[in-house]
Amino acid sequence: MLPKLITQEQLQVRYKAFAAKDGELFSKRALYRWRKEEEYPPPVISSPRLVWLESDVIEWEKKKNYTFLHSTTSH
Known part of the structure; x- marks a missing residue:
């Protein structure tokens, strides 16, 4: 089975939820930071x-206690 990827x-x-302003997307610059x-x-x-790799992203989120994000993972 191929690993799940996330763009x-x-x-x-x-x-x-981490965007600077409500209704905006998280910025590319913030992701780079x-x-x-x-x-x-x-x-x-x-x-x-x-x-x-989606698994790498989820592992990092768990380390940061961002567990509220796990329900938003695409399947």
């Missing part, structure tokens, strides 16, 4: 677009 665009929607400052997992594919 940068999907992450921006997933982390909407998490990668540099919050030990966010690196993407497994970076070209032509950024893609992460």
Whole structure:
């Protein structure tokens, strides 16, 4: 079975609760900052677009106690 992947665009929607303003998506810049400052997992594919392993993302969220996000995972 192939691992589930999640795109940068999907992450921006997933982390909407962390956006600077209500109703906006989480920014690409903020996601980049998490990668540099919050030990966010690196993407497994970076070209032509950024893609992460969903399992890596969920593991990081659990470490940060962002468990409220788990119900938003696409299946």
